Amino acid sequence: DIQMTQSPSTLSASVGDRVTITCRASQSISSWLAWYQQKPGKAPKLLIYKASTLESGVPSRFSGSGSGTEFTLTISSLQPDDFATYYCQQYNSYSKTFGQGTKVEIK
C-alpha cells in the first residue's frame, strides 16, 4: 500500500498568515492527490484534486502543488473559517490512503 505522510501534525497560525502543509507519498502517485478540509463533527470537504485543481466553490486562497511524491497545500491568507483539520489522499491506486491529518489551530 502507498503510505502518505503529512507534516506538520499541528500548526498554530494567526488570521492573515500564509500556511503551508506538506504531504509525501511513499512512491510516485503522479498528480493523483486530493486535499480535504474537515471540521469537528462534519464530513470532509473536497478542496483540491489532481494535486492543483480547485474544487468548484472553494476560495482561491487555497492552492495545491506538487507531483510524484511531494505535495503542498497552501492557504495564502488564513481566515477564521479555515481553522480545521486538513487531509491529503492519494488515489493513484485502488487503495486510496489518507495522510494522518494536519490540525490548523488559532495561535
Next chain:
Amino acid sequence: QVQLVESGGGVVQPGRSLRLSCAASGFTFSSYTMHWVRQAPGKGLEWVAVISYDGSTKFYADSMKGRFTISRDNSKNTLHLQMNSLRVEDTAVYYCAREGREARPNDYWGQGTLVTVSS
C-alpha cells in the same frame, strides 16, 4: 441536490456483525463508483472499500479484507457495507462517499453513522 444518508450504526459486541446502508439521491446513483471511509474517535480518515458503478469490481483495505463486504442495489439507490467479526478497533464513524467525475476522488460525503464495538 446530491444527498448521501448513512444508517445502520449502533453498539455491537466484538465478534458480531452489522450492516450499514447509504441511501443516495439527487444524482444517477447507478453511474457512480462509491466508497466507504471511516474515522475512529479523535483519529484520522481511513479508506475502507470501493465498488464500481455496476458492482462488478470491489476493493478493500487490507485490514478489512475478508471481514467486510461492500455491495450496492442500483434499483434502490443504496450502498451497503456488511461488517462481520467486528473488533473493538472497528469503532468509528463510517462515511459513504461518491467518487466524482473528471478525476475528482470523493466529491460528496454523507454525514456518517457511528459504529461502536464494545462488550
